[in-house]
Amino acid sequence: MSNESPSAVAADALERTSERLVELAKRRGYFFQSSGAYGGVGGFYTFGPQGASLKSNVEDAWRDRFALEEGNMEIDAPTIMPEPVFEASGHLDTFDxxxxxxxxxxxxxxxxxxxxxxxxxxxxxxxxxxxxxxxxxxxxxxxxxxxxxxxxxxxxxxxLMFATNIGPGGAQPGYLRPETAQGIFVEFPRLKEYARNTLPFGVTQIGRAYRNEISPRRSIIRTREFTQAELEYFIDPETDEPDLEAVEDVEVTLYPAGEQAADDGEEIRTTIGEAVESGTISSPWVGYFLGVAKPWYDAVGVDMDRFRFRQHLAGERAHYAADCWDAEALIDGSEESQDSEQRESTESSSGYWIEMAGFAYRSDYDLSKHAEHSEDRFTVFRQYDEPKTVERATVDPDMSYLGPEFGGDAQTVVDGLETLAERDRSAFESETVEIELEGETHEIPLEKTGFAVEEQTEAGEHIIPHVIEPSFGVDRLVYTVLHHAYREDEVAGEERTYLALEPEVAPTFVGVFPLQNDNELEALAEAIAADLREAGLAVTYDDSGNIGRRYRRQDEVGTPFCVTVDYETLENEETTVTVRERDTTDQMRLPVDDLAKTLSALRTGEIAFEDLEE
The missing domain is CATH 3.30.40.230 (Herpes Virus-1)
Structure with missing residues (x-):
């Protein structure tokens, strides 16, 4: 990684990074406030050409790691959902x-x-x-x-939810989803079929979410419309265990709730394996996904010297979470960021921490709520190792009695008797059984209930899975990647600003330039640019201004490499071009015939620029 730690950055430069980054983002097409022609509106941002590409690359990298590599499926659910979904999920009552x-x-x-x-x-x-x-x-x-x-x-x-109406006349109220998760949970009865009713399995989704924030601020850090990348991983809590060996040696910086509450509390540096074994991370599944996420964040360009996992305090956990850890990044304390938000950012001498992702153990809360409020089945069948003989209380009500007695409510009474037999057999020990119906208590003769206790042989049971949720904020991650990549230095006596973006996520990978406005140079440069695009590389072609200014433009948008076609390209027996590396500004001549292959290897990390001479 080429990122510098906070100690390596001058204090005065650190304090103005956010302000300069926002200005650079607007000037170079990363992001800017939406609807500027009409004065703008708080909490809504447009990603420009560079920002949209960077955001897309980050999303692709997330999909590769958390969907494809983990073997999870992906869906794309609607952003508007009917009101009953959010009644069941608890958002109507608690999302305040x-x-x-x-x-x-x-x-x-x-x-x-x-x-x-x-x-x-x-x-x-x-x-x-x-x-x-x-x-x-x-x-x-x-x-x-x-x-x-x-x-x-x-x-x-x-x-915080945006309300709307589905269809004309406002007959069916709905809401813009405040998280992508509910789109996964409500489709669980069908998704489990795609997973062959076998746990564990995961479902991912990358999409928009909406929250009507009271005071959106800090550019794309707190907005009213944003993108989430979420994984809902469904497990059997009694039998499923994660592959902790795969991540047990991953080194992490943790800030547990106990340390936050202590007067002299401090961050803990440990490994995932040690943290799970000691109980600092109580859920092995949460520990597993923290271990997966940390190297991924490193790979996309988050500075690991400015990164930690912080445990939620009891009072700040969402209504559905049994435990939750946030991935946080340290951002500088510039003037635009002084109105600190303590829940999601803790002041530091060199800046403040922002939440980029939450790793929550949601237990069976969501599926249980949707099972309770809907008419569908949110369970998975757990097969026993060997069939079991169990006692089951059953009812077989006399409908010739219940029908005339309760009329249209007879089926409701039957359902109540079945539930009562399952939960409380002692209710059937008297001569009559009491049932609540619309606030009134009714007594039903025991012989009319058909109550019996029978022995049954069962091959398994239906269980409601528990859910582990890594939920990533894409917009905040994009901001963090840009912030941690921001650099200022001096080249040949001139000040330079550049973004040290990782090649995997950089919106443009290579710039191609003719040295001068010369027909022969331009034709060859255009041909090289076309070949590189055909090889799948993101290329920009620039023939405007002197070569130094073109380099500076590409440095400022974070382009890792620039290719210059000069007169030596035309004169030498072997056709070569000058390739310049962004961070060091080092240059090297490389053959055109192997250029696409070499640059592709540089992008994937198979080779390093400094090793090319060998």
């Missing part, structure tokens, strides 16, 4: 942030962030709303925008 509105300027703010930024409270999100209101009053907290007092202002729960 705390909002406080300034009485003077009308600006809305995350109340828990206002508290965390200005008091000693580090986990205000876990406090009840009345207590947050008391803290705001006690500390006389003010509006971050205009300085007006917020004491006495109501703090309200604000649901």
């Amino acid at each position: 942030d705390m909002l406080v509105e300034c009485p003077d300027c009308g600006e809305s703010h995350r109340a828990d962030h206002v508290v965390e930024d200005n008091t000693e409270y580090e986990d205000a999100e876990s406090l009840p709303i009345p207590e947050v209101e008391e803290v705001i009053a006690e500390y006389e907290l003010v509006c971050p925008a205009c300085g007006a007092g917020l004491a006495g202002q109501a703090v309200e729960a604000f649901n």
Whole structure:
């Protein structure tokens, strides 16, 4: 890796990196605020030609590692889903942030962030709303925008989902999905068939998600529309175990909840195997995916000296998560980033930490909820090693009695009797059995229920799988990759800005230039560019301005290599070109006949530029 650690970067350069990066991103076509012709709208960004390519390359790298290499399937579900999906998942009731509105300027703010930024409270999100209101009053907290007092202002729960209507007339309410996961969970009854009803199996999805953030900020770090890459891995918690040997030696920096709560708490440097064995990472499955993710982050360009896994505190875990670890990256503390968000970023002397991914143990929460609210089956059959003889309580109700007695509710009564027999046999020990129906208790004679306890031989049982979820924020990762790749140096007495992007994800891999505006040079350069494109490489052709300026342009967008066609190319017996490496600016002459093959090997890492002379 060519990334430098924070200690190797001058402090003054570090503090201005974010500001300069955002300016570079706009100028060179990485990302910029959307709808600029109409004044822009907060929380929505457009990825330009360079950014869209970088984002696509990152997504392809994720797909290769977490779908193809792991043997998982991929789906593409709709971004709008009907209201019952989110009733079942709990998002309608629990997917809220705390909002406080300034009485003077009308600006809305995350109340828990206002508290965390200005008091000693580090986990205000876990406090009840009345207590947050008391803290705001006690500390006389003010509006971050205009300085007006917020004491006495109501703090309200604000649901982050975008609402819409499906079809005309608003007959069917729906929501833009706040996560791609629900699109996987609701299709589980069909997806398990594709997996031949065999656990474990994984389903991935890369797509858009939407959250109506109260105060989006920090360019593409916190937006209202973003891309997620998620894996839902379904397991049998009693029998399935991960291949920990494959990742046990992966070295990681961990920040467990206990260390965060301690006055002298600090990060722990260990291995995945040691962390799982000691119980620091309680779930071996979560440990496995942390071990898979760490080298992948390294490969796409995240600086490992500015990377860690932080465990969620109890108060900040999502409603579905039994445990969760975030992959975090350290970003500099520039002026645009001073309004710290404590839940997702912890202040550091050299910057702040942002969440790039969450690795959650969701247990059977999601599938159980959808099984409860829907009419489908969210279970998988677990085969026993040997058939078992078990006692089962059954009912065979007398419908000639229930029909006249309960009319259209007779089937509801039957369902209630079946559930009661399964859960509480003692309810059938009296002469009558009590059933609740629309808030009223009804007594049914025992002989009319057909209750019996029978011995049955079973080959297995239906279980609801547990879910392990690695959920990656693609936009935040793109920002981190750009931020960690940002460099400033001096070449031949001139200041230079460049992006040290990894070849695998760089939006343009090679620039091809004729040295001068010469018909023969231009024709050969265009032919070389065409050959390289045919070989599958991302190529840009540039014949504008002097060669130094062309190099600088490509350096600034992160192009790893540049090929220059000069007069020596035409004069030598063997046709060669000058190949320049971005980070070192070293140059080497290489034969044109082998150019595509050589550059392809450089992109995949099969060879290094400095080894080419050999």
